[in-house]
Amino acid sequence: MSKTKIQSNSSDQQIRQAIKAASQWYARFKSDSISQAEKQQWSEWLQASPYHQLAWQQVESVQSTFDQVPSSIASPVLQNNNPSRRELLRNLGIMAVVAPVAWLSYRHQPWQDWQVAYHTGIGEQQRVSLADGSLMVLNTDSAVDVEFSHEQRLVILHHGEVLINTAKDTGSLQSRPFSVKTPHGTVRALGTRFIVRSDQHHTQVTVLEKAVRIMPEASPSVEIQAGQSLHFSTSTLGAVTTADSSAGTWLQGSLIVLDMPLGQLLDELGRYQRGYLAFDDDISHLKVSGAFPLDDISRSLDVIEQSFPVRQIKRSRYWVKMVKK
Numbered sequence: 001m002s003k004t005k006i007q008s009n010s011s012d013q014q015i016r017q018a019i020k021a022a023s024q025w026y027a028r029f030k031s032d033s034i035s036q037a038e039k040q041q042w043s044e045w046l047q048a049s050p051y052h053q054l055a056w057q058q059v060e061s062v063q064s065t066f067d068q069v070p071s072s073i074a075s076p077v078l079q080n081n082n083p084s085r086r087e088l089l090r091n092l093g094i095m096a097v098v099a100p101v102a103w104l105s106y107r108h109q110p111w112q113d114w115q116v117a118y119h120t121g122i123g124e125q126q127r128v129s130l131a132d133g134s135l136m137v138l139n140t141d142s143a144v145d146v147e148f149s150h151e152q153r154l155v156i157l158h159h160g161e162v163l164i165n166t167a168k169d170t171g172s173l174q175s176r177p178f179s180v181k182t183p184h185g186t187v188r189a190l191g192t193r194f195i196v197r198s199d200q201h202h203t204q205v206t207v208l209e210k211a212v213r214i215m216p217e218a219s220p221s222v223e224i225q226a227g228q229s230l231h232f233s234t235s236t237l238g239a240v241t242t243a244d245s246s247a248g249t250w251l252q253g254s255l256i257v258l259d260m261p262l263g264q265l266l267d268e269l270g271r272y273q274r275g276y277l278a279f280d281d282d283i284s285h286l287k288v289s290g291a292f293p294l295d296d297i298s299r300s301l302d303v304i305e306q307s308f309p310v311r312q313i314k315r316s317r318y319w320v321k322m323v324k325k
Helices: 010-030 036-048 050-063 083-092 094-104 262-270 297-307
Strands: 002-005 118-120 124-129 135-138 142-148 153-165 178-182 185-198 203-216 222-225 228-232 254-261 276-279 287-293 310-316 319-324
Touching: 010 036, 010 050, 036 050, 118 124, 118 135, 135 142, 222 228, 254 262, 262 276, 262 287, 262 297, 287 297, 297 310, 297 319
Parallel strands: 153 178, 276 319
Antiparallel strands: 002 124, 118 142, 124 135, 135 153, 142 153, 153 185, 178 185, 185 203, 203 222, 203 228, 254 287, 310 319
């Protein structure tokens, strides 16, 4: 198993690690089973770094939109308004803290991803060799569980995107079906290589080799072949379409597109970068072709700006809007 970080920055990494730890600590407190020794460990962790204090404050802030933060864990930094803290905020930059927190609160509670078998943050990819020899690759911001039994081989995609390259099942007396389950239904592999992408609204399946059978929770099943793609929700099946030419190109670290509308391209690039990336409607129709690196979204945006009649409005590295020149 290997995990690749598509983008890296020293301070960003410290912030992300701090928020990851803060969300895990928050989950422990919410479980109501935390011991006094763990509370002491949390206190020591909190005081060990200003990054920890800011991360804890931001996690509390995000969670307050869902419920009241327990008084037993009211953070000392919430009452701390001394000049050194204000100086710290100036040095870090508000957006550097807010942007990762926006990622944590997106569609799911922040501690949920740390409870799954495999997960990636924004801008990460992870390759996993499964027990049967199949290959699973998680794309950016994905969460997956794996359940293999004597009867089935099951991948549960909670959110995000995975590529599956199935292997012949030799670990059982009878061949076990290989399936990917999403919140909207199940995708059954028919000896194949395919991509499944799921968000809160629907699941998209793209077949790269052979075929799959798609079984929505409350709709008839359908089979699609290599080179085809289909969207489905719990109760509806979209039309079978020709797979997008960019499907799977993220595996090589670039998004390779041919005549893709600029709005669609920017939406895709935004999946690999924290913060706010937007565009005006009057440029969304422009057709774009090229290879855009996913490890440096700023460079990709610069290339777009140099090649098309558009310009960037930047308030920080975490806030960018593309508009007409």
